[in-house]
Amino acid sequence: MSWLITGGAGYIGAHVVEVLRAAGERVVVLDDLSTGRVERLPSEVPVVVGSVLDRALLDRALGEHGVTGVVHLAARKQVGESVADPLGYYRTNVHGLTVLLEAVVAAGVRRFVFSSSAAVYGMPGAGDLTGGLVTEQTPCRPMNPYGETKLAGEWLVRSTGLAHGIGTVCLRYFNVAGAARPELADAGAANVIPMFFERLSRGEPPMIFGDDYPTPDGTCVRDYVHVSDLAEAHLAAVRHLERAEDPATAGDLTVNIGTGRGASVREMADLVAEVTGVREPAPEVVGRRPGDPARVVASAALARDRLGFEARRDLAEMVASAWAGWSARHPGSA
Secondary structure, X not given: OEEEEEOOOOHHHHHHHHHHXXXXXXXXXXXXXXXXXXXXXXXXXXXXXXXXXXXXXHHHHHHHOOOOEEEEOOOOOOHHHHHHOHHHHHHHHHHXXXXXXXXXXXXXXXXXXXXXXXXXXXXXXXXHOEOOXXXXXXXXXXXXXXXXXXXXXXXXXXXXXXXXXXEEEEEEEOEEEOOOOHHHOOOOOOOHHHHHHHHHHOOOOOEEEOOOOOOOOOOOEXXXXXXXXXXXXXXXXXXXXXHOOOHHHHOEEEEEEOOOOOEEHHHHHHHHHHHXXXXXXXXXXEOOOOOXXXXXXXXXXXXXXXXXXXXXXXXXXXHHHHHHHHXXXXXXXX
16 A cells, blocks of 8 residues: 655644554655645655645656555644635635545545544534533534535545545544654644743743633633544554455544543643643633633544544643653753
């Protein structure tokens, strides 16, 4: 098998490349390098520089590298940015996926793993949850263009797979954190843990957006999954599709990738202080952000039952590995 990893030079993509290669899979990366970095990748991994919007480039990459499966990670993924630029998000995330799937069908590639998001669920109400958890049957009501593009992407992947005999898996990521090694760490500060690091590194208090939610300590509760676990979930999806002699018999599968355990923003702030040793300034509570649900925690049962996947790493490991990566890029932080 040979797998094309779109967005493979990114934070998550580089971890997926590492795990698949360690498992003996042949990989080739396609990345436009808008946020990805080639130095994250081993020198022996072929890298095709370009966009999923470039059909001619995709045709060449799929053919020249004998690609038999695709893991599609390349996308724009900032919620606020998607609100300001919905056209750009639909162009990259939905039209780009359309072009990629056209190339996949034309090349006869019959295995496809799609990077989706818990953003497809929006703000689940208590009546939508099973045992307090978000299941794959929880109604999807995305609240921003980013979530809309991921849900539309799932529909497109599923319908294309059914029409053309392609086995498909859609992975709905929850909150991703941590790093396998410092050089693979997230270079951005768009998620809660690096946001805390960034504020502390500047001597500013970490910000907690609201402490009046109906949760034990009043702050939002989320499900955090280590990026190395997430990468292993991709390997489990790849193996699921490879086990079927005829990929069409693998059908279409959509699963949550989380831990099934929630942690509040206050708990995360306390853990960041403990791991980093930076306890001052103390977190500052500010007003709620529009659209933040009180609690979003995954049911991880289907991933376990269908893919044999369970997350193994804990919150302390996520924070410690993320801090090691942050400190390597910002030497004055540690």
